[in-house]
Amino acid sequence: MDTSVCRWLNAPLSRLLQAALVLSLLPQDAAAEIPLNMPVGVTDISRSVYDLHMTIFWICVAIAVVVFGVMFWSIIHHRKSKGAKAAHFHENTVVEIIWTLIPMAILIAMAIPATATLVKMYDTSDAEVDIQVTGYQWKWHYKYLDQDVEFFSNLSTPREQIENTAEKSEHYLLEVDNALVIPTGKKVRFLITSNDVIHSWWVPHLAVKKDAIPGFINESWAIVNEPGVYRGQCAELCGKDHGFMPIVVDARSPEDYQQWLLAKQEEKEQQAQQAAAATARTWTHEELMAEGEKVYARACAACHQPSGAGMPPVFPSLIKSPITTGDINAHIDIVVRGKPGTAMQAFGNQLTPAEVAAVVTYERNAWGNDTGDTVTPTDVQEHNAQ
Amino acid sequence: MNRFFSLLKSVTGAFLGVQSGKQLDNDAEEKSVWPFVITGIFMTVLLVIGIAAAVRIVLTNISG
Numbered sequence A: 001m002d003t004s005v006c007r008w009l010n011a012p013l014s015r016l017l018q019a020a021l022v023l024s025l026l027p028q029d030a031a032a033e034i035p036l037n038m039p040v041g042v043t044d045i046s047r048s049v050y051d052l053h054m055t056i057f058w059i060c061v062a063i064a065v066v067v068f069g070v071m072f073w074s075i076i077h078h079r080k081s082k083g084a085k086a087a088h089f090h091e092n093t094v095v096e097i098i099w100t101l102i103p104m105a106i107l108i109a110m111a112i113p114a115t116a117t118l119v120k121m122y123d124t125s126d127a128e129v130d131i132q133v134t135g136y137q138w139k140w141h142y143k144y145l146d147q148d149v150e151f152f153s154n155l156s157t158p159r160e161q162i163e164n165t166a167e168k169s170e171h172y173l174l175e176v177d178n179a180l181v182i183p184t185g186k187k188v189r190f191l192i193t194s195n196d197v198i199h200s201w202w203v204p205h206l207a208v209k210k211d212a213i214p215g216f217i218n219e220s221w222a223i224v225n226e227p228g229v230y231r232g233q234c235a236e237l238c239g240k241d242h243g244f245m246p247i248v249v250d251a252r253s254p255e256d257y258q259q260w261l262l263a264k265q266e267e268k269e270q271q272a273q274q275a276a277a278a279t280a281r282t283w284t285h286e287e288l289m290a291e292g293e294k295v296y297a298r299a300c301a302a303c304h305q306p307s308g309a310g311m312p313p314v315f316p317s318l319i320k321s322p323i324t325t326g327d328i329n330a331h332i333d334i335v336v337r338g339k340p341g342t343a344m345q346a347f348g349n350q351l352t353p354a355e356v357a358a359v360v361t362y363e364r365n366a367w368g369n370d371t372g373d374t375v376t377p378t379d380v381q382e383h384n385a386q
Numbered sequence B: 001m002n003r004f005f006s007l008l009k010s011v012t013g014a015f016l017g018v019q020s021g022k023q024l025d026n027d028a029e030e031k032s033v034w035p036f037v038i039t040g041i042f043m044t045v046l047l048v049i050g051i052a053a054a055v056r057i058v059l060t061n062i063s064g
């Protein structure tokens, strides 16, 4: 062989071998740190899932060594240049049965611990905290079933980082405005469903990954041992911003959790008061436009785009569209109630009447729609009362 | 009885994916396909019942 080719082949090859050697010499703990592998996680279940994974991985390695070992040994030992003659026989039932039964036995042996773990994972009984998790395009909604606390959890990574005009932060695309706070050491049950399309609620460190399906409730659970922040993502392709609806679980000690709950309940009352005040006060057209622009950027621009042009045919343009330049009531209605069966969700429970009034006013006057209309919070309230 | 045993052997071979040439020649003696079909269905039912029973036993024993 041409020596230059040899050298060219050798350099990367030896580097690869070195890397493999370094990896194989690392202690077990360090191997778990290498992000190539799945995380051990922070629950007993996630630990047994990890252990199962490693056990099965090493079984596969052993099988590969034996099978390829025999194969390569045969290729080399019985090579033609040594005068090997091919055997001509048709079958060997005994050998065939053995190589069918051994894999079967290995599979069954692996199924035993796997089943034990699965049964534990499916046992959602006796939970101390129940949280309903609902997937939306493209955010999560969390509702603490016996606590009267609920909120949306939106991606909080600034647009500039996504558009590469700002440096990316440490938890780029894995950070939210409102994290899901849960107590440590308690069994938390997640009741997972969806408002629109199929999503999947996936937090690797909890070993929880469950499809969120509209009209169904899937259950899962976790007991987190250590306080900490654990991050996950939607794991079922759900449309344009599938990669922009992360999950952040913030596990706190039971005392801190109780405090957080109280604070959240207080915050809710404050927000209700603020919303009531905002509805009651009079807004100028300019104020509504300014507020509406903010609401639009936060709640609507993902689909209808900052320019209002949407992404037809999936997300309609709002520029001179029939509803944004037509009947005001129809406009309020589609924002408050949404359009069932489409991505246009009901914003009535996500926005206050003042915010709806602002965003409708904004849409009716931005991008050259110039209807001159002003929609007040009172208009929205009257519409809701109908 | 001998014939039934031979059918059973053929169908089990088909389930496992292992069959000997001798058994194949033996099967060719049969005049009709129906004995194989019926034995096949019978064994499938047995397999399904067997799996269902295994699952039931496991579930009652593990989850308690």
Ligand SMILES: [Cu+2]
Residues within 6 Å of the ligand: A135, A136, A198, A199, A200, A234, A235, A236, A237, A238, A242, A245
């Ligand atoms: Cu999703």
